[in-house]
Amino acid sequence: MKTKLLFIFLVSSILGNAQILTETFQGTTFPPTGWTTGTNVATRPWGFTTVIFNASGQTTFNITGGKSAGIGWIAQSQDAHLTSPPFSLVGATSPVLKFNAKIGYEYMVDPYPNGDLKVEVSTDGGTTWNQVWVEENYGLYIDYETLAVTVSLTPYIGQANVKFRFRYVANDADSLSIDDVQVLANGTLSTQEASTTVKIIAADIYPNPTNGEINIRTSKKIKSTTVFDMTGKSLLQNDSEKTDISSLPKGTYLVKVNFADGSTSTTKVIKQ
Structure with a gap:
């Protein structure tokens, strides 16, 4: 069983590959402390895979440990987000966001691109958001294999009020899950991205x-x-x-x- 760990702190003195934020979604409440969620479809919120997928009769795509964070599909317009706590990138040298994900290919990318999992970043408390990643950026993958994703946060070095969110925008698309979220002050590209x-x-x-x-x-x-x-x-x-x-x-x-x-x-x- 993984131990839930959440660090949020100023990083002006961070050295090396120090963690700024981590979340493994192994706690007892959702969303975890400091995180927020929102959805336009009450029956399809972000939640623990063991809860939201069981409630909707969909397959549970756990990634690590007993549960992950996930969202289920439905045949109507969806727009739902899972938003991180704020953190600082002051003093960071090459910050990255890392996470693992299980995402459908057939109904999210090709041949039926009915949905998107987006990663968006805000530096003004969530008033405005910039998209920094979407699942098509990963390239070819097999339905529901575990993807190791790394997203550069270098453009936000020096910002003291950073948030990111996983935003699911879809209509009759596919369920997905995420886990093992980290923000590192000095990270490297994943093997998948580098190669x-x-x-x-x-x-x-x-x-x-x-x-x-x-x-x-x-x-x-x-x-x-x-x-x-x-x-x-x-x-x-x-x-x-x-x-x-x-x-x-x-x-x-x-x-x-x-x-x-x-x-x-x-x-x-x-x-x-």
Whole structure:
């Protein structure tokens, strides 16, 4: 069981990678101390995954520990936020916001972009907000895999009254959850963000669209290739530079290539 820890303090003397704020959503009340929530749909508030998903009959997407923060979908317009306590970035050198998330791809990104999970920042007590991240920024991912997200807060260095919020704007989209939230005074980009360019060019998959066989062109040694449907279900796997998906129905799939050096490349492939 994780221990809930929440630090909010001035950081004029912060050194290294010190934590300015952390939240693991393992307490007994929601929202946690200092956090606030709001929603335009009373039956779909932000809350503990063990409560809000059970109440709406939806799958519980816990991330770490016994519960996470989450919000459920509904077939009507939603606009709901989960807002952090205020904190200071005075003295911070390269501040970042880090969090883990489970987000649907099919109904949030492609082919049905019905919703957005946005990260917005305010420096005036919540009067105005600036968007600094949205789930499309992550790139390709599989439905409900745990995403490790890092967002730079460098533009807000020196600000003494900073807040961020997770804002869910959707209509008939998908449920999602977040956990393990941290603000660090001196952070680094996540592995996913730092290697985005490498991932994109590491493997060239062709033809795409395809009627069946796909080829993988890469300078790296392939450890395995896995074909997933858009729900994240594994359908085919091999360890060669060719994969035949002719047995699969027409549609959109994700092809994930695992390399011997531990890196990966994921590409969306259309089966005609």
